[in-house]
Amino acid sequence: MSTSSDNPDAQLDALISRIHSLTGAAKKTASLTTPRPATPQQPGQPQPNQPQQGPPALPNTRPQSQPPQNQSPPSQPPATASPAATPPVGARPPMTPTPQAMPAAPPSRPVGTPGVPGAPAIGQPNANTPTRPRPANAPAPPAQVAKPQAPKPAPVAQSPTPQATANPKAVPAADAAKADESEAPTGGPKQTLGAAIEIPAGPLGFKGSRDEPWRPVEPETLYGGGINESILEAIVYRYLLTAGESEGRKIADQVKLPFRLVEPILTRLKMEQNIAYKNATATNDYVYILTETGRQIARNHSTDCTYFGACPVQLSDYIKSVKYQTIEGQYPKKADLVRAFSDLLINPKMLNRLGPAIASGRGMFLFGFPGNGKTSIAERVTGAFGKYIWIPRSVDVDGDIMRVFDPMNHEIAMPEESSGLLDIGGFDKRWVRIKRPTIVAGGELTMEMLEVLHNPESKISESPLQMKSNCGTLVIDDFGRQKMRVDELLNRWIVPLEKRYDYLNMASGKKIQVPFDQLVIFSTNLEPKDLVDDAFLRRIPYKIEVENPPEQDFRKLCEIMCRVTKVPYNADAIDYLVEAHYKPTNRPFRNCQPRDLLLQVRNYCLYNDLEIELKNEYLDFACENYFSVM
Numbered sequence: 106m107s108t109s110s111d112n113p114d115a116q117l118d119a120l121i122s123r124i125h126s127l128t129g130a131a132k133k134t135a136s137l138t139t140p141r142p143a144t145p146q147q148p149g150q151p152q153p154n155q156p157q158q159g160p161p162a163l164p165n166t167r168p169q170s171q172p173p174q175n176q177s178p179p180s181q182p183p184a185t186a187s188p189a190a191t192p193p194v195g196a197r198p199p200m201t202p203t204p205q206a207m208p209a210a211p212p213s214r215p216v217g218t219p220g221v222p223g224a225p226a227i228g229q230p231n232a233n234t235p236t237r238p239r240p241a242n243a244p245a246p247p248a249q250v251a252k253p254q255a256p257k258p259a260p261v262a263q264s265p266t267p268q269a270t271a272n273p274k275a276v277p278a279a280d281a282a283k284a285d286e287s288e289a290p291t292g293g294p295k296q297t298l299g300a301a302i303e304i305p306a307g308p309l310g311f312k313g314s315r316d317e318p319w320r321p322v323e324p325e326t327l328y329g330g331g332i333n334e335s336i337l338e339a340i341v342y343r344y345l346l347t348a349g350e351s352e353g354r355k356i357a358d359q360v361k362l363p364f365r366l367v368e369p370i371l372t373r374l375k376m377e378q379n380i381a382y383k384n385a386t387a388t389n390d391y392v393y394i395l396t397e398t399g400r401q402i403a404r405n406h407s408t409d410c411t412y413f414g415a416c417p418v419q420l421s422d423y424i425k426s427v428k429y430q431t432i433e434g435q436y437p438k439k440a441d442l443v444r445a446f447s448d449l450l451i452n453p454k455m456l457n458r459l460g461p462a463i464a465s466g467r468g469m470f471l472f473g474f475p476g477n478g479k480t481s482i483a484e485r486v487t488g489a490f491g492k493y494i495w496i497p498r499s500v501d502v503d504g505d506i507m508r509v510f511d512p513m514n515h516e517i518a519m520p521e522e523s524s525g526l527l528d529i530g531g532f533d534k535r536w537v538r539i540k541r542p543t544i545v546a547g548g549e550l551t552m553e554m555l556e557v558l559h560n561p562e563s564k565i566s567e568s569p570l571q572m573k574s575n576c577g578t579l580v581i582d583d584f585g586r587q588k589m590r591v592d593e594l595l596n597r598w599i600v601p602l603e604k605r606y607d608y609l610n611m612a613s614g615k616k617i618q619v620p621f622d623q624l625v626i627f628s629t630n631l632e633p634k635d636l637v638d639d640a641f642l643r644r645i646p647y648k649i650e651v652e653n654p655p656e657q658d659f660r661k662l663c664e665i666m667c668r669v670t671k672v673p674y675n676a677d678a679i680d681y682l683v684e685a686h687y688k689p690t691n692r693p694f695r696n697c698q699p700r701d702l703l704l705q706v707r708n709y710c711l712y713n714d715l716e717i718e719l720k721n722e723y724l725d726f727a728c729e730n731y732f733s734v735m
Contacts, residue, residue: 304429308531316492319429320520321533327366330533331419333501337362338370339406342379342395343413346403350383350394361415361498361534374399410506410564415535417501420617423509427620430494430576432541433466437489445488449481450662450696452654462647463489468602468625469647470633476697477651479628480545483580486624487543493518494576495536500568505611507557507566511573515539542577544570550587555597559612566612571601574623584629585636595641598625602644656683659694666699671717672707678719685721686728702727 304313307320324330327337337360344359345351353371357364371393374380379399383392395403437445442460451459462469463486471479498510519538546554550570558567571579585591601607601621610616625645629636633648642648654662660679667674682702686692705727710717 302428302434310531314491315435317494317538318491319426319495320538321426321495321536323363323531323533324366330362330366331422332362332366332416333504334370336501336504336506337367337416338374339409340413340416341367341370341374342399342403342406343411345380345393345395346400346407347413350392352386352392353390354388356393358534359413359415412499412506412563412565415498417499417506418497418535420500420502420619423497423500424620426495426497426536427575427622430491431466431622432490432576432624433622435466435490436464438464441489445485446482449478449485450654450658450665451482452658455649455651458649459486462649463624465646466624467647468627468645469649470645471626471628471649471651472631472633473651474653474693474695475630476695477653478696479651480580480582482651483578483582483626483628484543484545486626487541487578490541490577492540493538494541495538496575497536502566502611502617503613503615505566505613505615507568507611509568509573510537510539511567514544514570514573515542542574543580544574544577545580545582546570547582548586548588550581550589550594552589552593552597555594557609557611564612569609571598571607571621571623572609572619575620576622578624578626580626580628582628584627585631591636595637599641599644653693654696656694659683659699662696663699663703666703667719670700670703670707672703673718675719678721678724681721682724682728686724686732692732698731702731705730 304319306322307313308322311320313319324332327334340360341356344356351359353368354364356371357367360367371380375382375393378396379402380393381396383394385391437460439456439460442456442463446456459482471483473479496509496515499506499508515537516539517537518540520532555569555571557569559565560567581587581594587594602625605621606618607621608616608618627633627645633642633645660683663679663682664674687694702724706719706723707717709715709723709726
């Protein structure tokens with residue numbers, strides 16, 4: 106009759122109970138590292154501490170605390186095998202591999218279960234899992250090698266993301282993902298314009314706003330900045346040919362690039378013996394001059410183009426910058442218009458009509474009698490949008506250089522820069538921050554001004570007016586009185602006004618597509634229907650008439666202009682002006698007349714050495730001159 110010690114199930118239960126009781130005492134039972142065999146010991150196997158005949162057998166895998174089982178003669182002779190390769194018949198291979206078979210486990214993931222004797226190593230099967238006995242004549246199984254496993258990622262709730270770790274308060278995974286999309290590692294937060302355009306992050310410390318939605322980042326490499334190294338090298342040659350000699354940092358300032366990007370080119374040209382060191386400077390720099398070979402190369406570059414200014418920006422980067430700074434997505438409100446027209450007297454009814462037209466960012470007609478302020482209104486429309494935009498000094502169009510920045514039409518408003526040798530401004534110096542442009546073209550407008558102007562002598566191209574006015578306002582003043590015919594202008598712009606892009610022809614014959622992103626205002630004294638056809642009027646959605654001011658606004662305007670012209674205000678004199686020179690002849694009031702009449706009164710007093718004041722006789726003199734042919 107078998108006892109509980111002969112029953113494998115009872116032995117397994119006893120072993121499990123002992124494992125639970127010994128949890129935490131791994132150091133005391135370090136020698137018990139192999140699990141108990143899953144099958145009972147076959148009869149005839151040698152007992153522990155008993156001399157054996159023949160090949161040496163594997164060490165007994167039974168824990169020493171268990172008594173040996175009764176054994177009987179084996180049914181089959183054991184196969185000859187090495188102690189490390191072949192276990193006894195029916196017994197599981199040892200769970201603790203030799204040092205040669207398994208590398209040391211990583212410290213962060215200990216092998217087996219700490220404190221549990223006989224626990225299996227990582228990557229090995231559980232000792233309690235029953236297995237089929239292996240035949241004696243079967244080949245020995247290969248030694249099992251536990252592969253070091255990478256640590257499993259911790260749950261999001263227990264291990265916050267890097268963005269959450271950097272903050273004192275942990276955030277959920279969804280919020281951390283949003284924060285990762287809205288923050289940039291190099292500068293201020295990313296912004297979105299509308300639903301499709303995402304404004305990239307600016308330099309370190311920059312935060313985009315409505316007044317300045319985007320700022321270009323200083324390039325880290327030539328490739329990253331889209332810089333054509335051949336064009337940059339040609340600019341350096343031409344600059345040294347013109348200047349004669351220059352320090353390395355002055356050359357970098359001339360091309361508007363960091364010195365760390367220009368210095369390798371100078372070093373290479375020095376090794377090629379095209380430039381040479383004249384002397385050294387106190388700032389660990391050199392003064393560079395051209396060698397005779399370098400002068401010949403510079404002359405060859407000058408025949409191709411004489412440009413030696415800032416390194417040009419890629420055309421694709423300029424197109425992206427227009428999308429980032431477009432006026433279409435700003436939608437100015439009534440408060441913005443009141444601020445923009447603060448120095449003008451605008452009727453509330455007129456302001457309500459102008460507001461939606463300006464907020465649309467599309468074209469509009471301003472028509473009405475002369476002298477009512479159509480041009481003054483058009484010139485102040487840009488003030489309702491953001492203050493600043495960035496434009497490149499020049500653009501590279503497949504080797505052709507086209508200048509965009511125009512000092513005559515653009516007003517520079519650069520941010521503060523750090524002084525000294527170390528410039529940590531962070532923005533790309535090839536770009537210029539300007540006030541949103543307002544370009545006015547009157548009767549002098551010609552068709553050539555709307556195309557790329559190429560100088561055959563300098564081989565430098567000039568961008569057209571509509572390209573210089575991108576992200577701003579383009580005013581066509583006195584529309585219908587230009588040297589070019591009206592239908593020519595309409596045919597030239599009928600597609601850009603609708604599609605919001607334009608095609609330009611370069612001197613090399615290449616045709617490029619550029620944004621047509623500005624508020625186009627046509628100001629005219631004539632009726633729009635007498636100038637253009639219905640097809641063009643359809644593309645100008647807003648037609649606003651600037652009417653004559655009522656008498657009340659005329660009197661208020663006289664009071665305002667007295668302060669402007671520094672003429673003491675006299676209400677009785679203004680009453681005399683209205684009753685004597687306007688009502689008897691039904692003369693219409695115009696917004697320009699108070700300023701013009703007061704200036705004549707002032708000039709009359711200054712000429713005759715009289716005290717500047719408003720008198721009836723002074724107003725009679727001014728009206729006689731002003732309305733003589735009107």
